[in-house]
Amino acid sequence: MQMPKITVNLSKLEHNVMYLTSHVRAHDIDVAAVTKVFSAHPEIVKVYEAIPEIKYLADSRLDNFKNYASDSGKERLLLRIPHLSEVDQVVEWTDISLNSEIQTIRDLNQAAQKKNTLHRVILMIDLGDLREGVFEAEEVDAYVKEILTMNHVELAGIGVNLTCYGAIIPDSTILRKLVSYKHHIESTYELTLDIISGGNSSSLYLLDSTEDFMPEEINHLRIGEAYVLGVETAFGLPIPEMHQDVFTLSAEIIEYRDKPSLPIGNVGQDAFGQKPVFVDKGIMKRGILALGRQDVNVQNIQPRDERIEIIGASSDHLIMDFTKAAKDYQLGDEVTFDVSYGSLLDCFTSKYVHKEFITESHIIENSDNQVSASEH
């Protein structure tokens, strides 16, 4: 396999997806599994498609929907509010979309009319995170009223997004505001909203919290990061029943030798316009890996071997201090890294990072039918 590469352990991922889906379903909440962080890679999408309890597959990019199987039986949910200029494709490639602009919804209605289909919309309400969503209560009313007059758009529900921009942590106080919108809309217009979408991976902690709770009217979550990285994202805590090492980034050592830690000559600007500062640590064992900023933001990767340390990166080179681990490494060796959300996204959008998929048969099931997470 060519380097650098991102290796996906499909067995661990499948375990994560099964575990978390049944956990959420046990609270009577439907899941939209979000595929954007791995660019909806078909090998990974298959894992989600095989799980019947997942009702929706969701992505923010229209192109990614083309990787979904047409016969998986999942509803296709567009997460990013549509461009006004792409409503025809939205209606063609997705069943349901998140929306916050009435003009866009009008155009979706026209596009759906042209195709003689029905497109469903979830109206996003901004409860303070200040990314997408209708902000004023009167505006919500005006939107609902108008959507109900449309023949090719159906108001499927309402939703909120939290923690992505304003880093607002979902709690029952915030989510009850969404629920009160539900009650208001349902009683004013005499209808039942199908979907009350209470956020993303940052809402998960409420399912198990002893201090707070998820209002029971919330019946839908959109989950991306928790599935792939095995963490809830309000506090960044690992979920003990899940694997945090589904993904491994590997790169190869292309130079390995003793060099001083202090550059020689006058310090100017580096390739990215920064003036670097160096600490003199004497002679060190320095290794260069063939991995750089064209591949990932190196601030978002962590070497698995704690004895080695990243000291710098340029477009194509990662410089590491191997002093404490000098004996086990040599030219040509592979070095492995944990990825975080940002670097995982980078790995799948960079064409230079090769994708590898493995399965393993040695995952052990214990008596209550949960896979043991003993490997980490």
Ligand SMILES: *Cc1c(COP(=O)(O)O)cnc(C)c1O
């Ligand atoms: C990306 C995204 C999600 C998924 O968020 P995670 O933190 O990965 O669970 C949910 N909703 C919207 C609107 C998104 O853009």
